[in-house]
Amino acid sequence: MGETVWWVYMLRxxxxxxxxxxxxxxxxxxxxxxxxxxxSAKYLRGRLPxxxxxxxxxxxxxxxxxxxxxxxxxxxxxxLKLLLP
Numbered sequence: 001m002g003e004t005v006w007w008v009y010m011l012r013x014x015x016x017x018x019x020x021x022x023x024x025x026x027x028x029x030x031x032x033x034x035x036x037x038x039x040s041a042k043y044l045r046g047r048l049p050x051x052x053x054x055x056x057x058x059x060x061x062x063x064x065x066x067x068x069x070x071x072x073x074x075x076x077x078x079x080l081k082l083l084l085p
Contacts, residue, residue, distance in 0.1 A: 006064035010054035013047035022064040
C-alpha cells in the first residue's frame with residue numbers, strides 16, 4: 001500500500017478572510033468545516049459561507065505542514081497571488 005498523499009488547501013470565508021490548512025481528503029475536510037461541528041477549525045466557526053479557492057497536492061504530511069506554515073506566513077497580497085491561474 002502506498003504512502004498517503006497530503007494536500008494544502010485555502011478557503012475564502014464569508015467575511016473575506018483566508019484560511020489555510022492541510023488534509024488527505026480536501027472535500028471531506030471542507031464538509032467538516034462547513035458543518036461548523038466539533039471537527040471544524042475554531043477560526044472558521046461563524047464565518048460561513050466557505051469556498052475552496054486553492055488545493056495543491058504536496059506529498060507527505062511533513063512536506064504539507066511545512067508548505068502550510070510557509071503560506072500562512074505570507075502577507076495577504078501574496079496569498080491572493082497564489083490564487084491566480
